[in-house]
Amino acid sequence: MMGPFPTISEASAQIAARKLSPVELTRHCLDRIATLNPVLHAFIRRTEDRALAEARAAEARVMAGAAKGPLDGIPIAHKDIYNTAGIATTAHSKLLQDHVPAADGTAVRRLAEAGTVMLGKLATHEFAFGGPSFDLPWPPARNPWNTDHFTGGSSSGTGAAVAAGLILGGTGSDTGGSIRGPASFCGIAGIKPTYGLVSRAGIQPLSFSLDHAGPMAWTVEDCAMLLQAMAGHDAADPASADRAVPDFSAKLRQGVRGLRIGVIRHFHEVDVPVADTTRQGIEAALEVWRGLGAEIRDVTLSPLTDYQAVGMVVMLAEAYAVHEPWLKTRFNDYGEIFRDRMALGGMIRAADYVQALRRRRELWAEMKAALDSVDILVTASTSSEAPRIDAALKWVLFTTPNFTFPCNVTGFPALSLCCGFTPAGLPLSLQLIARPFDEATLFRAGHAYEQATPWRGRRPAV
Amino acid sequence: MKTKISEADFAVLAAQTGLRLTDAQRREIHAAYGTIEAMLARIGSERPREAEPALIFRAETE
Numbered sequence: 152m153m154g155p156f157p158t159i160s161e162a163s164a165q166i167a168a169r170k171l172s173p174v175e176l177t178r179h180c181l182d183r184i185a186t187l188n189p190v191l192h193a194f195i196r197r198t199e200d201r202a203l204a205e206a207r208a209a210e211a212r213v214m215a216g217a218a219k220g221p222l223d224g225i226p227i228a229h230k231d232i233y234n235t236a237g238i239a240t241t242a243h244s245k246l247l248q249d250h251v252p253a254a255d256g257t258a259v260r261r262l263a264e265a266g267t268v269m270l271g272k273l274a275t276h277e278f279a280f281g282g283p284s285f286d287l288p289w290p291p292a293r294n295p296w297n298t299d300h301f302t303g304g305s306s307s308g309t310g311a312a313v314a315a316g317l318i319l320g321g322t323g324s325d326t327g328g329s330i331r332g333p334a335s336f337c338g339i340a341g342i343k344p345t346y347g348l349v350s351r352a353g354i355q356p357l358s359f360s361l362d363h364a365g366p367m368a369w370t371v372e373d374c375a376m377l378l379q380a381m382a383g384h385d386a387a388d389p390a391s392a393d394r395a396v397p398d399f400s401a402k403l404r405q406g407v408r409g410l411r412i413g414v415i416r417h418f419h420e421v422d423v424p425v426a427d428t429t430r431q432g433i434e435a436a437l438e439v440w441r442g443l444g445a446e447i448r449d450v451t452l453s454p455l456t457d458y459q460a461v462g463m464v465v466m467l468a469e470a471y472a473v474h475e476p477w478l479k480t481r482f483n484d485y486g487e488i489f490r491d492r493m494a495l496g497g498m499i500r501a502a503d504y505v506q507a508l509r510r511r512r513e514l515w516a517e518m519k520a521a522l523d524s525v526d527i528l529v530t531a532s533t534s535s536e537a538p539r540i541d542a543a544l545k546w547v548l549f550t551t552p553n554f555t556f557p558c559n560v561t562g563f564p565a566l567s568l569c570c571g572f573t574p575a576g577l578p579l580s581l582q583l584i585a586r587p588f589d590e591a592t593l594f595r596a597g598h599a600y601e602q603a604t605p606w607r608g609r610r611p612a613v
Numbered sequence: 614m615k616t617k618i619s620e621a622d623f624a625v626l627a628a629q630t631g632l633r634l635t636d637a638q639r640r641e642i643h644a645a646y647g648t649i650e651a652m653l654a655r656i657g658s659e660r661p662r663e664a665e666p667a668l669i670f671r672a673e674t675e
Contacts, residue, residue, distance in 0.1 A: 508668055510656045
């Protein structure tokens, strides 16, 4: 057995060389879950027997020289809004407590076809929006870097489980930052792909035009490997892009010499000034890229508040339409945070929604234009390290614009990665943004940064 | 962000949703509604009449 925290890339190479047993790796993860989940609450349902059966099958394929590919035998888990056939999919809500889908969602199926081993279902904010909540059937996940602190959300269980080494990677969803927020607070990598790249079929919806599915893992390289299996056209998703899937790892080792990086400095220095530690982490990262040969320049977009306004109005209106029947009949069966936030969606007029969509097109055009002159954009992922989980977070999304909403509004791909730690040992992060369907350039820049810095060598001591 | 709409007018808006809110719930949501008012003001409505929304219907694929 290798060290306690193998990455997907490392484990994949070891499995292919028959130096690591998928069964042994799966047992290792299950042991860590048994020990740490009572503290972290990252899993709300474990599927040990199925996992071991899948691991044994993967091992047999490897030994027979018939491995399915680089993800064969890799232990992962799914956010509990991803439908899993025969296994409850609850959205962390009382309303779906007994919901057992008949079929896997497309992304779940594709990851299974790639040979991954599913260890169970992961905590989320209720219906991927309301949290952290303490009035749901399961407690909220805890941050493994300090369990008094928030994981971020809504892919909270995935963030905690990956950071703590309970799984090597997992799935998340992102409507306003629900992959990148927990990736940021838990010190891992997470990508919200281009809208349409990964099918949302079989994933509980929040907001149809803003919802994205994507992977979370310890490294950028691991995210590229997972995304490779998840991406691709799916007729079951009306927004799915019918285009060839590129090799997301193709540019991984090209370095960043000549890459043009635009910094949306006003987002994190003027519109919503970030903590000094976060600002310093971003500046240090820019120096790393500059030292590796990238060109750095500032870029100006509309204020962050404009993106937030559009994103929130669209999300609330669309989500309210999804939940209205239950909101009218089972209002108090939802957790307080979800239901109170959702109630605001019922008060948005149709004309307000359409005006938000008209402004959305303008914002999309300006971000597209900005990316005509640079290859990627950089800003913060979150405004600081993770706050305490008991901080009053119910209305923060409404009062303070977040840095992740712009790419849900535009649909452009965005990657969050760790860029250091506070003196107290909590992770810091930044966000990279690229042109639509140019995830490979995000991975290229992110991998170069991870290779040049020591942050991937540090794990939580939980 | 202080809410501009009065509690009485907001009660009418809330009633139109059909949601069964307690008085305490309605008061808290009214207080939060000021953030929505600010967002709607930020989005505005002053743009060319022909400005299309971001989502359109494509007849050949729907």
